[in-house]
Structures are given as structure tokens and as C-alpha cells.
Amino acid sequence: MNILLIGFMGCGKTTLGKKLAMKMDLNFIDLDEMIAEVEQMSIPELFKCKGEKYFRALETEWLSRFDGEGYVISLGGGSPCFNENMKLINSIGTSVYLQMNSDLLRDRLLDSKQKRPLIEAFKNDKTKLALEIDKLLKGREGFYNKANIIFEASNMSDTKLDCLVKLVM
Numbered sequence: 001m002n003i004l005l006i007g008f009m010g011c012g013k014t015t016l017g018k019k020l021a022m023k024m025d026l027n028f029i030d031l032d033e034m035i036a037e038v039e040q041m042s043i044p045e046l047f048k049c050k051g052e053k054y055f056r057a058l059e060t061e062w063l064s065r066f067d068g069e070g071y072v073i074s075l076g077g078g079s080p081c082f083n084e085n086m087k088l089i090n091s092i093g094t095s096v097y098l099q100m101n102s103d104l105l106r107d108r109l110l111d112s113k114q115k116r117p118l119i120e121a122f123k124n125d126k127t128k129l130a131l132e133i134d135k136l137l138k139g140r141e142g143f144y145n146k147a148n149i150i151f152e153a154s155n156m157s158d159t160k161l162d163c164l165v166k167l168v169m
């Protein structure tokens with residue numbers, strides 16, 4: 001069994017992925033961390049030095065080569081939206097879209113210390129950040145909605161995590 005978590009930046013894919021893996025006794029992989037490790041570069045550095053297209057090709061290459069069993073995999077927010085990756089994602093295992101409204105995403109991203117190249121320029125202006133999130137989310141929801149399970153991910157609690165475990169089993 002493999003479970004792949006998808007959703008917009010800041011929706012909690014990594015945090016929830018680790019908890020889910022622990023609860024279900026599965027291994028955990030964060031695709032961004034994997035790529036950063038292999039490339040010996042942080043994701044912002046990778047975007048800056050090699051460009052987004054290079055990063056997207058790495059995501060697709062990794063997904064097309066993955067043949068593991070027994071993993072929870074947290075993907076980057078853009079992974080499902082390029083190179084027909086949703087087909088690859090759904091062939092690897094059960095995909096879960098962690099859905100969250102744009103106001104909450106904005107607040108969580110403003111609070112986050114993690115550097116994200118696509119939104120870094122907007123982080124000092126709440127209104128511009130909100131507009132950018134809306135724009136990106138509109139373009140991405142069609143891909144996210146191809147997930148096997150759509151799970152509303154705000155206010156995560158132990159009970160809600162248990163619900164998710166039941167849904168993916």
C-alpha cells in the first residue's frame with residue numbers, strides 16, 4: 001500500500017504525512033526533501049540556479065521511477081499539475097487531496113518560515129499573497145480533484161487523522 005498526499009503549499013502535507021505514516025506503520029518520504037538531498041541544494045536554490053522546468057522534470061522522473069511499497073509520500077504543491085503527473089501519482093497508490101480554503105492557506109503561509117520560491121515575492125503583502133494563492137489554486141484544483149480521496153484538512157485532530165486512516169485503508 002502507498003498513500004500520496006497532494007495539495008496546495010502550506011496545507012500540511014509533510015506534517016500530516018509523518019503522522020499518517022507513524023499511525024499506519026508505513027515509511028515516509030517527502031519528495032521535496034528527497035530532491036534537495038539528491039541535488040545537494042535547497043528547493044529555493046534549485047529554482048534559482050537550475051529553474052522551475054528542471055525541478056518539474058525531477059519531480060516527474062522520480063514519480064515515474066518509484067516502485068516502492070508501504071510508503072506515505074508527501075508531494076510538492078505543484079507536483080500533480082505538471083507533465084500529466086496525476087496519472088503517475090494514481091498509478092503508485094491512493095492519492096489524497098488535502099483540501100483547505102485560500103484564506104487559511106494564506107494565514108498558514110504567512111506564519112511559515114519555510115522559503116517557497118513561487119510565493120516568496122508576495123509574502124510581505126497580504127493582499128497580493130491572497131491574490132496569488134487564489135490564482136494558483138484556481139489553476140491547480142482541476143488536477144488536485146483527480147485524487148482518489150478529497151479530505152478537508154483544516155483543524156486536524158487525532159480524531160480527524162483516524163478518519164483519514166479509515167478512508168485510505
Ligand code: S3P
Nearest residue numbers: 008009010032076077078116117
Ligand atoms: C511548490 C511547492 C513546494 C515545492 C516548490 C514548488 C509548488 O512544496 O515543491 O516550492 O509549486 O506549489 P510544498 O507544497 O511542500 O510547499
